[in-house]
Amino acid sequence: MPLLVLLNMKNFCAKSLGFFFLWFFSCSTPASDPAVRIRIPQDPESLHPLSYGNAIALQLLNLVHQSLLTVDFKDKTIKPLLAVDLPSVRVQDSLSFYTYTIRPEAKWDNGSPITAADVAFTLKLLHSPLLENERWRAQYGFMKDIEYSTASPTTFTITCTGYSPEMKLMTGDFFVLPAYQLDPEGLLSSIPYRLVRQKHDSLALTQNFKKFAAFLSSAAIARDTSFVKGSGPYKLTSWSSGRALLLEKKKNWWAKNLSSQKSGLHANPEKIVYQVVPDNAAALLALKSQQVDVMDNIPLVSFQEMQRDPKYRQLFNFYTPSSYDLIFMGMNGEDPLLKDKATRQALAHLINVPLVVSSLHGGLATPTVGLVHPQEKTFYNSELQPLKFDSQKSIQLLTASGWRKSSSGWEKKINGQTRSLKLNLLYRAGNTDFENMALLFQQNASKVGIPISLQAMESSQINEKLLSRDFDLYFRTLVGNPFSYNLVPLLHTSNAKVGGANVTGFGNRQTDLLLERIAKEERTTEKAILLKELQQKMQEESNMVFLYFQQSKIVVSKKIDSVVVSALKPGYDVLRFIKK
Structure with a gap:
């Protein structure tokens, strides 16, 4: 049956879909195939070096271009x-x-x-x-x-x-x-x-520039094999949208004869196939049948089941490197209901981080007291105690902040008016971890008398609400790295106005000076002192309550040698892979 027909069958059931992928991979993958095959969950959309489509596109562009x-x-x-x-x-x-x-x-x-x-x-x-x-x-x-x-x-x-x-x-x-x-x-x-x-x-008004810009904005620059090439070791050989992309090692790459030990320039795989498989079940089927060599972002239950199965332990290696993806709760410190830090601290004590890490992530997450990863031992404030889940402490803090419990909930006079402590919590639609975490928080808050309304929204809608300050609480991911601690754009009060990145209203003159010093400080010892002080200040203010850093779940075929996993995206170094 032609492949196009299979792809267009509207009533193709889930079970048939699995057999289709087995058929597709097995028919296109010879036993001695030298290619490293990597599952990606979506098409790169565009490989334009200026306006690439998504994070997956960047992953591929890093093999084509060099900095x-x-x-x-x-x-x-x-x-x-x-x-x-x-x-x-x-x-x-x-x-x-x-x-x-x-x-x-x-x-x-x-x-x-x-x-x-x-x-x-x-x-x-x-x-x-x-x-x-x-x-x-x-x-x-x-x-x-x-x-x-x-x-x-x-x-x-x-x-x-x-x-x-x-x-x-x-x-x-x-x-x-x-x-x-x-x-x-x-x-x-x-x-x-x-x-x-x-x-x-x-x-922009000149005809020459208009012509030049039209050429650089053409579809060919973004996906044509004759244009998607740079100084990197690989060239794009083919791209079938929504199905697969093939990158092949250049025979005349300039660093081919340089010693990788001395130069640090690696490019081991002869071919790399990025297989687009949006459906996790189909992707897992392809992985288990050894038609895919590498798969990341595997659902927890599937990852644990494969890890326990002796058959798959013989075929694959399992990795759980930490990442710099930080999960946190943000609070609108400019909202009259949340302006007092004791109220924000009370809400922070209603998040049961150990339960979230164990139940939602199977222990594969790293709790944190701040925005520095615990593995960055020099800069992490290990003396700072995490805000523990404690409903009684929450009640004490609410009372200390001036809230009074009545039959209708917590009330407080703010600017001469009696206000009730009722809050909305935003999180990204389709993110089951956020959804479950929001439900747990809602339950914990309900037990102390705080009604929480949950709102699942698209990322773009959440962005609009955050930038316009039209929110109470939100769950989100902050993607960081270990190389830069310039947090001025995110936390400085100069960026707290509507439209600025400091959406929680964190900070004062003292924290501004601290952020400015951190951004300029080069000496490790001094920078560590400043960063630890910032972590303490942020916990006290609780505009952002840092919960945990995610850990990746990666499975790699034992046909692949020289595997290096990392906290840096995508979580592994494909250039070092050697396929047996």
């Missing part, structure tokens, strides 16, 4: 990639200067060297008009100019406004793109980077 710097999954250190070394840094008054040299071996697919001009071209793209680059213009707005070295075409200096330790990574953390391929007529080469920034609006 000046990278992060080693094995030890979570920043290392040079296209660059010979980490940048040299000079700070002068209100400016900082970052000097890089590109590896002399680094070449594009056409054999031409990667130079400072390609870096400049990329920075211009990040700030050019008429392109979908708004997030990059905001993120890299601190880069003001780039200066070429007169001694070498591969050496350059990026000039930045201000200074913070994270700039050492950020100045090298963007895909360097091939000017010869994306700007064959050299439109941007004749315009200095600083002028692209200064003349942004006027450039």
